[in-house]
Amino acid sequence: MKKKTVQFEYEVYPSVKRLENGDAVLLERARVVTATAYAPYSNFQVGAVALLANGEIVQGSNQENASYPVGLCAERVLLSAISSIHSNMQIKTIAISYHNLNGKSNRPISPCGICRQTLLEYEMRQKHPIRLVMGGMDGKVFVIPNAGMLLPLSFTGDDLK
Ligand code: THU
DSSP states (O other): OOOOOOOOOOEEESSGGGSOHHHHHHHHHHHHHGGGOBOTTTOEEEEEEEEETTSOEEEEEOBOOSSGGGOBOHHHHHHHHHHHHSTTOOEEEEEEEEEETTSOOOSOOOOOHHHHHHHHHHHHHHTSOOEEEEEOSSSOEEEESOGGGGSTTOOOGGGGO
16 A cells, blocks of 8 residues: 655735736736626625736636526636637636625635636646636735646546547
8 A cells, every 4th residue: 555645835925915916917807807796696706817828818707597506606607708719828827806795705715626627627728737816805815836736636538538
């Protein structure tokens, strides 16, 4: 029997003010984009903003439904939009923020499991890491160099070969 360890490093910044300029702009934009969420059921508004290799910025927000499981997270709305509008454009960085209308929004949240799987698919497809910048409306910010790090021992298209 062998034991293996999975670990990864990420950066923690005390606030958006300490981020490098490009990341700060993206996170500030994600904060603004939370207002475009359609989240009348959870009151939890999420904004996701991507910087593409050509310098363009694309945004997405969560879109809920009276039939709860039909709702889509901001990250998957964003990735589908990018894939549809700029089909082969590389994604460099995605900033994610949220506004919890029922509580606090002062610490980072991480993408849910389905979004982690979706992010991994896009990373594999573009053969290039996607950085994640995650923070609330204020407070600490996490920067993860590679979204796939959030999903160790993942299932990918290679397993279907
Ligand atoms: N949500 C996102 O959009 N992204 C996340 O990373 C976590 C959760 C949405 C889904 C749902 O509309 C609401 O937040 C509450 O779960």
